[in-house]
Amino acid sequence: MSLSREQFAQHLELGIAAVRKNIERFCWNQLPTGDRYFVILNSSFDGNPLAPGEHLFPDHDTSQTDVRTPRSADEVVERLWRxxxxxxxxDITPYEVEGKFLYSELRCCGRFTDVDSHLYHKHEGYPPxxxxxxxxxxxxxxxxxxxxFDLHCYRDRRGLPLSRCNS
Structure with a gap:
């Protein structure tokens, strides 16, 4: 049996705490206390045969129209614990700081499981x-x-001078 709904919610909380710790270490941005998430479904190649305990949800094959809808942690759990x-x-990637929230992207594997051995990133302590x-x-x-540096520096992929990121 995989994680309970409550354990999954706790692992999300631990993951975002690790993101915040990294931001505080590397970025000068002041972090608000709130968090919001952009959920990006089916970010994996899923053309290989499913292993026992793996499942694909058919509604993930359709175009995702709500990628930029910010979600609370409760909404993330509701959406992803199925x-x-x-x-x-x-994968949790911090996206931006705006107003009362740190916004992060959650890029999700298309394969869902209830088998612990299929979960990645156990060594980090809060799989998946x-x-x-x-x-x-x-x-x-x-x-x-x-x-x-400024958390938002990555937005300019044309090679924003590092000096502009540090001011």
Whole structure:
């Protein structure tokens, strides 16, 4: 048996706490206390045969029209804990700080499971969640050389000078 609904909610909470810790370490942005999430379903290749204990939900094959709908943690759990199954992996990437919230993307595996052995990222302590980010600016080396940077720097993929990220 995989995670209970309550355990899944707790793992989301632990994952976002790890994201916040990374942001505080690398970014100078002040973090609000609230969190909202953009849920991106079916971010995996699912063309291989399913293993026992894996499940694909047919409604995930359709175009997702609500990718940029911010959701609370409760709404995320409602959306992703389905019939006792959860995505095998979920990548958490901080997206932006705006108003009262830190917004993060949740990129989800299309395969859902209720079998613990299918869950990824156990070594992080809150499977199936994996912390990505903050996304480093182009040319960033480390804290010692480049210092803290703006969480929003990654938005300009054309190579925003690092000096603009640090001011």
């Amino acid at each position: 019939e006792g199954r959860i995505p095998e992996w979920i 969640f994996h912390v990505f980010g903050p996304i480093l600016p182009p040319g960033y080396r480390d804290l010692e050389h480049d210092g803290k």
